Amino acid sequence: MSTDKLGICGGNEDSGACASIPSHKSRVRDRIFETACELFYRHGIHGVGVDAIAAEAGSNKMSFYRSFASKDALVAEYLRQQERKYWAWWDTTVARFPDNPRRQIEALFEAQLEIAKSNTCRGCALGNAAAEITDDEDELSRLVRAYKERVRNRLHSMAAAVGARDADNLGDALMLLLDGGYFTRLVFPLGSGPICAALAAVRVLIDAHLPREPC
Amino acid sequence: MSTDKLGICGGNEDSGACASIPSHKSRVRDRIFETACELFYRHGIHGVGVDAIAAEAGSNKMSFYRSFASKDALVAEYLRQQERKYWAWWDTTVARFPDNPRRQIEALFEAQLEIAKSNTCRGCALGNAAAEITDDEDELSRLVRAYKERVRNRLHSMAAAVGARDADNLGDALMLLLDGGYFTRLVFPLGSGPICAALAAVRVLIDAHLPREPC
DNA sequence: CAACGATGTTACCGATCGGTAACTTGTTGG
């Protein structure tokens, strides 16, 4: 119950491709970071302490603070990586259907459902963080807000590409279905929740926003 | 910045109608409880301590523990009241259109949007709690799960009443839109978020699930 | 007035939290 990957993220590790980090001086750091990501996703940010992270990574608190300036810095890095992984998943999912915007949208919801069937899935990491980070206008809040706005913009673009009459309206509806799937997945187990109805709703909504051709 | 009501709940206080409580031995208790509900909703459950609740209510921790067995007991009562208020809001909203299931559904989303425009709205109290309560299979988790399942069942029933061919599928789609609205409201300010597109999507989905009549 | 119950006040407890200092171990490489 430890080495399985995060639920909501696509896949590929960012091995080495992350800007100009001092190279391989960070074996322990990487171990701690991966452990922290798993624990944050599973038990929430408030629910995991620095001691627990270091211990679960087979290290200790002092080694943790040699690699991270503070817990907040770690959390910010966690959120940023979640977003990077999310967009990687999004891009590879969409790339399977170039020049077919409608299939791209459907593929996104198909892939979301597939991930939701994993028992390690606990919805959207960034969105869950939004429910925890309530206080001030700090960096964490801005991170989550910017992410959600990017999702919205992308859906608007895809709705426009599919030829919707009111692209923003269709994109917003798609976002409600997407986030509704993530949100309900927190409560409904495995593949039995309302998220199973998302793809059918997506198809209906796209059809309704297309210029008349049926009939 | 204190006496305004909760954002997501309809209205009416449960003045006196709550089973066989020892009557009026609880002036302080009520004050503390109301304060706790506001703070829990605004800052999350983990983000509010017993000291802060008692102080904000003009009392102190010792008086708190004379009225509540523990913080967990208070949280459970908070969640139960949120659900009671939610169903009261739901019932009064729906009751305005008896014998018209379609208008009932639309009215729910209209009322949700109206509440979402309030600046005190932070989405669904029970749902937000689900993102915080991650650990065990305790009472809080069961409370939230039971609530969400009741919402789903009600939407299934309403979809059946409206005459949908696949009522469960339509009800699930409605639930995705509903919870998507709550979830996105955590991040998007006031009435500018994707939730504004919910009602139009609801109408499209209902139409699509009705036995053919257009054309 | 006396007595009682409800409330406020202060001090405290043990646990946990984020964060730091000082020292030791172990590996690597010139």
Add this chain to the structure above:
DNA sequence: CCAACAAGTTACCGATCGGTAACATCGTTG
């Protein structure tokens, strides 16, 4: 072989947390 550095270890700090004990105050009621 020895210097250098990464990592583990232990102990500690102040703050905060949920929760409790003991005592002071106040208002009501008989």
